[in-house]
Amino acid sequence: MEPVTLTAAAIATLVITKAFEKTGEKLGEKVLEEGGKLLVLLKRKAPSTATVIEQAQTQPLDYGQAVVIGQQVEEAAKKDDEIAQAVETVANAVKSQLSIIQNFTNTVDKNYGGNVGNVTNDKRTQTFNF
Numbered sequence: 001m002e003p004v005t006l007t008a009a010a011i012a013t014l015v016i017t018k019a020f021e022k023t024g025e026k027l028g029e030k031v032l033e034e035g036g037k038l039l040v041l042l043k044r045k046a047p048s049t050a051t052v053i054e055q056a057q058t059q060p061l062d063y064g065q066a067v068v069i070g071q072q073v074e075e076a077a078k079k080d081d082e083i084a085q086a087v088e089t090v091a092n093a094v095k096s097q098l099s100i101i102q103n104f105t106n107t108v109d110k111n112y113g114g115n116v117g118n119v120t121n122d123k124r125t126q127t128f129n130f
Contacts, residue, residue, distance in 0.1 A: 008091035009074035012038055015090050017056040017069060031093040038086040045083060046076040 015027065015035040027035075042050040049072040056069060077084040 008087050009070055009077055011094050012087045012090040013053075013066060013070040013073050015094060016042075016053050016073075017066065028093070028097050031090065031097065034086070034090045034093045038083075038090050041083055041086050042073070042076060045080055046072070049073060049076050 012035070015031060016039050039050060039053060042053065049069070052069055052072065056065060073083075073087060077087045
């Protein structure tokens, strides 16, 4: 299988939809603060995306829904530099907490029967090999 790459937009989407919390992962104060700022910004500049995110926060998030929301966040970031910067800020806040990445990998490993390979990290993406 091809590696799954989490872009900054995908990481930010996981934070603002509270997907990490749904796996039992606790995010640091800085991550939550930056995620909140991004959601406020999206409400102002991309209200339809913000509405979808708020709905996802109250219900179980499935993979297909996460992909669609991630694409919407990514499109909003491509169109607006302020949103792009906020997305990067959230992603960097998550990446600074290596335990989150490790625990997320462990959760995927547990749920997908040990088919998680190496996790690589650069300044823009997280790559999970399934």
